[in-house]
Amino acid sequence: MMGLKPNKLRVRLLLTSIQSHERVEQQLEGDLYLKGSSFYLRYVEPALEEENSQDSPISSKDSSSDHKPIAVMLKLGQDEWKLTRSGAVQSEMSFALHRSLPGRYISKVMAFRLETKTTRMVREDRDWLLPDGQVLQYPAFIAWTYELYVHEQNTGQFQLELSIEPMNGAKEEEHNNE
Numbered sequence: 001m002m003g004l005k006p007n008k009l010r011v012r013l014l015l016t017s018i019q020s021h022e023r024v025e026q027q028l029e030g031d032l033y034l035k036g037s038s039f040y041l042r043y044v045e046p047a048l049e050e051e052n053s054q055d056s057p058i059s060s061k062d063s064s065s066d067h068k069p070i071a072v073m074l075k076l077g078q079d080e081w082k083l084t085r086s087g088a089v090q091s092e093m094s095f096a097l098h099r100s101l102p103g104r105y106i107s108k109v110m111a112f113r114l115e116t117k118t119t120r121m122v123r124e125d126r127d128w129l130l131p132d133g134q135v136l137q138y139p140a141f142i143a144w145t146y147e148l149y150v151h152e153q154n155t156g157q158f159q160l161e162l163s164i165e166p167m168n169g170a171k172e173e174e175h176n177n178e
Contacts, residue, residue: 008031008032008033009031009032009033009128009130009136009138009166009167010029010030010031010032010166010167011029011030011031011032011041011164011165011166011167012027012028012029012164012165012166012167013026013027013028013029013030013041013043013162013163013164013165014026014027014028014161014162014163015027015028015160015161015162016160016161016162017158017159017160018158018159018160018161019156019157019158019159020156026045026046028043028044028045028046029043029167030042030043030044031043032138032139032164034136037077037078038075038076038077038078039075039076039138039139040073040074040075040076041073041074041076041162041164042071042072042073042074043072044069044070044071044072045069045070045071045072045085046069047068047069068087068088069087070085070086070087070088070089071085071086071087072084072085073086074162076123076139076142079096079097080094080095080096080101081094081095081096081121081142081144082094082095083095088107088108089105089106089107090104090105090106090107091103091104091105091106091114092104092114093114093116093148094116095116095118095121095144095146096118096121097118097119097120097121098118098119099117099118100115100116100117101115101116101118102114102115103115103116105150112150112151113150113151114148114149114150115148115149115152116146116147116148116149117146117147117149118144118145118146119145119146119147119157120143120144120145120159121142121143121144122141122142122143122144123139123141123142124139124140124141124142125137125138125139125140126138126140128166138164139164140163140164140165141161141162141163141164142161142162142164143159143160143161143162144159144160145157145158145159145160146158
């Protein structure tokens, strides 16, 4: 098991995805770390078990995925967030409030341009007490809503929520810095 490093913390995640009134929740584990002024969250999307399963806005269920896990990296910058998925499927989407940003999707059998139009971004920070006594402000909850366009066609509105909580080696402070 990976040890705790000063800028890298092991976290438990609850990822909720809502599209067309369909709600999908996943419980995952990942790593959260601070680099410069951005937080990075890294986790692995589990392999799909059913052909009808859809657990992400860009589903990895096409025939090229071979039901393999997908590595996910979410960069949380000050005003822009970037979601990168790599594995059998490669995709990149960026989100900035009230802006349209380009992206891409690539698999063995297809590739296309994406565009996101973000209508909502929420981030709630909390204090995290590190084992050495230092306190770090970390993103405990993030949520965003966006419309996804593929080849300039609107494919729907997606709402994502991600709760992040400490695992071993660190704990949340009793108070919230808001």
